[in-house]
Amino acid sequence: MILLDLALAVLGLSLGLAMVRVVLGPSVADRAMALEAAGVHLIAIMGVWSVRGGHTDFFDAMLVLAAVSFVGTLGIASYLRKGVPIDGDRG
């Protein structure tokens, strides 16, 4: 159990470092990339928190957050390339 506490602390520190890049990032692409990394860290923290408490509450939320974070990244990238988040003319 102490190993799981240590892993949670390391993951929290790592999430903090990723958020520093979100704040600093000179370009929008930096922020999008760092936000995606932060989403991966959140999913990891959810998993470790669930097994540390001995319950399975967050496993469905892990699935949903994985899918939503990918769609968000695609939206930001599409906005960077074309100027509109979702292009209705050409799919």
Add this chain to the structure above:
Amino acid sequence: MEIVAELLILAAALWMLVGSIGLLRLPDVYNRLHASGIAGTVGILLLGLGVTWLASLQQGVVLIRPLIAVLLIFFISPVSTHVIANAAYRSGVPLEPQTIRDDLARGGGNQRSR
């Protein structure tokens, strides 16, 4: 056997910490994408194996939901890395001055790839 799963989770956490340090210290967007790929592929895969193993031991049944979530991230993380790199290049994010070669600059750089 639980200690092995906990060690897997701790190794994954340290791996993702290395990725975040790279996210802070590398010089430009294209270099930092390498560091973000570390957390998205190997780190999350190790962690998913550990979490699935430990949760299955705790609940007494085989739980594959966390493994499905983690495999989803494992397959879409390289895709979003490529998408962000493509968008960053086309939106004109400058390369680091030490870059020695830019293949997209000579022809094809501004054309649509689809």
